[in-house]
Amino acid sequence: xxxxxxxxxxxxxxxxxxxxxxxxxxxxxxxxxxxxxxxxxxxxxxxxxxxxxxxxxxxxxxxxxxxxxxxxxxxxxxxxxxxxxxxxxxxxxxxxxxxxxxxxxxxxxxxxxxxxxxxxxxxxxxxxxxxxxxxxxxxxxxxxxxxxxxxxxxxxxxxxxxxxxxxxxxxxxxxxxxxxxxxxxxxxxxx
Amino acid sequence: xxxxxxxxxxxxxxxxxxxxxxxxxxxxxxxxxxxxxxxxxxxxxxxxxxxxxxxxxxxxxxxxxxxxxxxxxxxxxxxxxxxxxxxxxxxxxxxxxxxxxxxxxxxxxxxxxxxxxxxxxxxxxxxxxxxxxxxxxxxxxxxxxxxxxxxxxxxxxxxxxx
Numbered sequence: 522x523x524x525x526x527x528x529x530x531x532x533x534x535x536x537x538x539x540x541x542x543x544x545x546x547x548x549x550x551x552x553x554x555x556x557x558x559x560x561x562x563x564x565x566x567x568x569x570x571x572x573x574x575x576x577x578x579x580x581x582x583x584x585x586x587x588x589x590x591x592x593x594x595x596x597x598x599x600x601x602x603x604x605x606x607x608x609x610x611x612x613x614x615x616x617x618x619x620x621x622x623x624x625x626x627x628x629x630x631x632x633x634x635x636x637x638x639x640x641x642x643x644x645x646x647x648x649x650x651x652x653x654x655x656x657x658x659x660x661x662x663x664x665x666x667x668x669x670x671x672x673x674x675x676x677x678x679x680x681x682x683x684x685x686x687x688x689x690x691x692x693x694x695x696x697x698x699x700x701x702x703x704x705x706x707x708x709x710x711x712x
Numbered sequence: 713x714x715x716x717x718x719x720x721x722x723x724x725x726x727x728x729x730x731x732x733x734x735x736x737x738x739x740x741x742x743x744x745x746x747x748x749x750x751x752x753x754x755x756x757x758x759x760x761x762x763x764x765x766x767x768x769x770x771x772x773x774x775x776x777x778x779x780x781x782x783x784x785x786x787x788x789x790x791x792x793x794x795x796x797x798x799x800x801x802x803x804x805x806x807x808x809x810x811x812x813x814x815x816x817x818x819x820x821x822x823x824x825x826x827x828x829x830x831x832x833x834x835x836x837x838x839x840x841x842x843x844x845x846x847x848x849x850x851x852x853x854x855x856x857x858x859x860x861x862x863x864x865x866x867x868x869x870x871x872x873x874x
Contacts, residue, residue, distance in 0.1 A: 690866025
């Protein structure tokens with residue numbers, strides 16, 4: 522039996538599903554369409570194969586995810602990854618936090634800031650800009666959302682414009698979604 | 713563009729924030745399509761449109777979001793939800809049978825405290841007779857509505873700052 526990963530890390534674990542993934546050979550046309558399966562693209566993760574049980578949402582979800590995380594303009598890709606990690610920290614999604622911490626580190630070419638976020642959460646000692654981003658995204662991720670006008674003021678004082686703040690809202694909110702799937706439909710096990 | 717999220721955030725069509733949101737038009741459009749896929753899918757499986765609207769009402773209430781609660785109550789009417797489904801929309805109701813109790817328990821847990829969820833919670837759904845495909849449909853519904861509520865919460869804050 523593999524060991525469940527319980528502490529935040531930037532080393533990406535495996536993900537073990539609690540729900541049986543759809544078998545590609547038995548998938549319906551709607552599932553294959555949502556999975557975007559082609560003869561050259563048959564390597565699909567267990568996570569996505571679990572989500573294929575609901576092809577109607579999966580079909581919209583994949584392009585929406587890409588639009589929020591990779592659209593041109595607005596907030597930098599690295600800072601959107603910080604929004605993703607902030608939500609994952611609140612929702613305790615170890616797997617999402619690891620994947621997006623690793624991406625942040627690659628994009629920003631720095632590992633020190635993310636190491637502090639994973640270790641200390643909202644208390645992490647960061648630059649004013651990153652600190653404002655982290656705290657806003659973590660508070661937005663609570664239930665009910667707890668971000669306030671003061672948190673937005675902290676973002677604008679740290680130099681973020683409205684387009685960047687909208688992208689931060691979207692990336693943090695998107696991981697309120699992703700975490701609620703990844704953390705509940707399976708668990709991270711040591712790679 | 714009349715968009716549900718901009719409407720619930722009370723953002724006027726000609727306002728500066730509407731212009732900024734328009735630059736992310738693809739995101740708003742795909743969000744609306746996912747809303748329809750989660751709340752009123754063509755293939756609802758074991759989760760009727762009325763049940764989905766009722767569970768969404770709970771999620772809106774747990775997030776303290778009255779405009780979203782009003783929206784999902786409208787979907788209850790649109791779906792001609794049964795009396796049993798309407799009861800599920802009320803947070804004080806914890807369920808009338810094993811199946812509704814399990815659906816309500818899981819919705820409330822994952823909407824409000826996802827960090828506390830574990831494999832044991834998925835087993836409880838299986839034991840209540842909920843099919844694996846319906847577990848995924850339920851999870852997408854809870855997760856999507858939680859996302860949508862946070863986008864609007866952020867838009868309201870941004871509106872106040874512009």
